[in-house]
Amino acid sequence: MLVKCISEIRLRGDVKKDLISHLGKYYLLFKADLLSSSPTQTKVIHRLGARKTIVTANPQNVEYILKTNFVNFPKGKPFTEILNDFLGCGIFNVDGDLWHAQRFDPCCLGDQDSLYKVVPILTAFDMAAEISAKRATTPVAATWKLKKLFGVGMIVSGLSEDMIRDMMISFIMAGKDTTSAAMTWIFYAISQHGNVEKHLVNEIISHFNDEQCDSLQEMKYLHACICEIMRLYPPVARDSKHATDADVLPDGTKVMAGDRVTYFPYGMGRMESIWGENRLDFSPNRWLDNEPENKLGENLGLLKEVSPCKYPVFQAGPRICLGKGMANVQMIYVVASIMNRFEIIPVRTGFEPVYLPLLTAHMYGGFKVLIRRRPV
Numbered sequence: 001m002l003v004k005c006i007s008e009i010r011l012r013g014d015v016k017k018d019l020i021s022h023l024g025k026y027y028l029l030f031k032a033d034l035l036s037s038s039p040t041q042t043k044v045i046h047r048l049g050a051r052k053t054i055v056t057a058n059p060q061n062v063e064y065i066l067k068t069n070f071v072n073f074p075k076g077k078p079f080t081e082i083l084n085d086f087l088g089c090g091i092f093n094v095d096g097d098l099w100h101a102q103r104f105d106p107c108c109l110g111d112q113d114s115l116y117k118v119v120p121i122l123t124a125f126d127m128a129a130e131i132s133a134k135r136a137t138t139p140v141a142a143t144w145k146l147k148k149l150f151g152v153g154m155i156v157s158g159l160s161e162d163m164i165r166d167m168m169i170s171f172i173m174a175g176k177d178t179t180s181a182a183m184t185w186i187f188y189a190i191s192q193h194g195n196v197e198k199h200l201v202n203e204i205i206s207h208f209n210d211e212q213c214d215s216l217q218e219m220k221y222l223h224a225c226i227c228e229i230m231r232l233y234p235p236v237a238r239d240s241k242h243a244t245d246a247d248v249l250p251d252g253t254k255v256m257a258g259d260r261v262t263y264f265p266y267g268m269g270r271m272e273s274i275w276g277e278n279r280l281d282f283s284p285n286r287w288l289d290n291e292p293e294n295k296l297g298e299n300l301g302l303l304k305e306v307s308p309c310k311y312p313v314f315q316a317g318p319r320i321c322l323g324k325g326m327a328n329v330q331m332i333y334v335v336a337s338i339m340n341r342f343e344i345i346p347v348r349t350g351f352e353p354v355y356l357p358l359l360t361a362h363m364y365g366g367f368k369v370l371i372r373r374r375p376v
């Protein structure tokens with residue numbers, strides 16, 4: 001609410017953005033603490049004039065919502081209405097039969113290469129994403145609906161909505177913002193942890209071959225770094241469903257028909273009950289089975305299987321991210337090819353990045369770096 005008020009008052013653009021992003025960060029941390037201190041890691045939030053929201057970081061509840069009783073927790077109209085101008089009937093924004101049909105049709109993935117060439121579409125995409133994120137934070141839905149009626153807060157790119165919808169069907173949103181956000185945080189984390197960088201460079205030098213896809217699977221430590229960074233900075237901070245019928249969650253929380261039920265990957269990634277005392281540390285080894293290290297100090301263990309209901313970074317259940325495998329391969333490939341050749345040095349020392357949770361969450365202002373060729 002405070003964030004909303006600031007966005008309405010007159011301030012210099014950059015000052016306003018700074019304020020909003022810092023408040024956003026503290027709001028998320030506050031919410032994560034609130035859930036941590038709740039005996040069932042679940043809170044029911046009532047706001048005047050707004051829909052009742054149940055926020056949960058409880059893995060049993062998450063499993064129930066996303067898997068066991070999936071049919072009772074669709075995205076729902078309140079969500080799909082917000083994103084309708086942006087996503088139309090793309091897979092992200094539909095439930096039921098329309099969703100089912102697209103889920104099983106690989107053609108929905110579209111031709112990514114051709115889309116990346118269309119810069120004006122990407123600009124319109126960013127605008128549409130920003131407008132939709134603002135709508136999602138408006139407590140009273142009537143406000144954005146009224147604005148829409150008068151043409152305020154609409155996309156003015158000259159592109160037809162059909163075109164934007166086509167773009168969505170090709171999943172640019174999924175591929176463009178999520179993976180780039182995760183990789184920004186990876187490079188930041190590497191720059192802060194010399195020992196991690198050393199392990200990674202050793203692994204990449206001994207295993208990476210950019211002409212052999214198989215070599216990507218061998219880089220377990222890099223994969224562990226990717227899992228670990230998305231635990232602390234998930235590209236999707238929270239995600240909501242809307243109950244069709246009244247229900248009771250496994251922890252006993254009562255849900256009424258129409259309630260918003262939000263699972264919270266950001267909070268779950270910081271939960272002591274899930275990750276232990278060192279939950280706030282960046283520690284890729286937690287993802288590796290405890291095998292002996294080799295003489296380079298590399299952990300040769302396998303990647304641990306962690307239930308997606310404890311780590312719902314890619315969601316879980318029937319609607320689990322369709323691009324999970326592709327995203328991991330892309331990120332391993334990109335990070336390995338960069339680190340194989342270059343050192344990444346932060347421009348600013350003592351830089352404290354801010355996690356900005358919009359439709360996808362990213363590092364506020366980006367991560368400014370110097371690139372230096374790695375000595376051979």
Ligand code: HEM
Pocket residue numbers: 091092103171174175176178179182234235236239312313314315318319320321322323324326327
């Ligand atoms: C680090 C990268 C990624 C993360 C963290 C991520 C995360 C997610 C999450 C949390 C959802 C559920 C969103 C919701 O239901 O509101 C989702 C859905 C989806 N993702 Fe990803 N995603 C990533 C990359 C990708 C890529 C590269 C693609 C494909 C190009 C992709 C395709 C999809 C699709 C099609 C859905 C919708 C699935 C459905 O509704 O059935 N994602 N993803």
